[in-house]
Amino acid sequence: MTDARPLSADETTFIAAARSGDAARFALITERHRRELQVHCYRMLANYEDAQDMTQETFLRAWNKRESFKGHAAVRTWLYRIATNVCLDFLEKRHDRTPVPPGSEVLYLQPYPDRMLPEDPQESVVARETIELAFIVAVQHLPPRQRAVFVLRDVLGWPASKAADALEVTVASVTSALQRARVTMREQLPGRRLDWRSPATHELSNDERGVVRSYIDAHERNDLDGLMSLLRDDLRFVMLPEAGTSVTTAKDAVDGWVSGGLFQPGHDDWRGITTTVNRMPAAALYLRTPDAPEHRLFAIAVLHVVDGKIAELTGFDVAGTPWLDLPPTL
DSSP states (O other): OOOOOOOOHHHHHHHHHHHHTOHHHHHHHHHTTHHHHHHHHHHHHOOHHHHHHHHHHHHHHHHHTGGGOOSSSOHHHHHHHHHHHHHHHHHHHOGGGSOOOTTOOOTTOOOOBGGGSOSOTTTTTOOGGGTSHHHHHHHTTSOHHHHHHHIIIIISOOOHHHHHHHHTSOHHHHHHHHHHHHHHHHHHSTTSOOOTTSOOOOSOOHHHHHHHHHHHHHHHTTOHHHHHHTEEEEEEEEEESOSSOOBSSHHHHHHHHHHTTTTSTTSOOEEEEEEEETTEEEEEEEEOOTTOSSOEEEEEEEEEEETTEEEEEEEEEOTTOGGGOOOSBO
């Protein structure tokens, strides 16, 4: 699709850099889009480390294809097109990622650090609902092409013709894929708001802050009843990257925690700090074992709070995740 519009100063500079082979100037302009492109790749892939790698691959591919940029579309649009196809190429090679069967957990899911989100949420189309874990997981149930169409059309708000051009398919194909994707998303997110492009607050509510503090307090006091009181009866719980840990009741979760030794010798000296990932409230939990002099980072629990109680709890093993920028010890 060709946009009849004058070139911006950045685009003029971009074209000049591309034609001159000035890698430094080229990198300076593309680097401004890194965070929003990385979020785009994360929505496609659900894995922070893969999103980082594919964003870097996007910049490499953009440099190699720099002569193809003619200014018919904005630099940002051109980069999104490349990033989308980089992710599709990745998914084609990784058959374990495409798509997640119904009822299965997304074992490769990783939390996304809020500090790496774009600074201007309006400009970069980052709304809370499109980065929260439930949304990211639901997107993984879509086949790759549907996934790309859904993100381009319903998250980024691209018109069908623009999405079709990016994916090199017909407008009819895009329309059909979007209809099927929306059905799956509604099935995966029952009761959730489906207008992804509506403005959303980025601040935690008082309910959310209070629940995280109480969740941490229950761990520090070894208070199983207090922990149980924070959970909705229809809790959805999963601990990643382990398989087969998803449960659907608060009692099952607590029974599992007890059988796993929670609040028993060796697992009874906890500390915690409140944080956020994926624009969601989270508790970083630190455990001091009998032979250790300090509390070491153990896990992060990401919470979805509804009416003052935890409706969904996604736990992550945080070993080898320095990008979350959490202190390793307390």
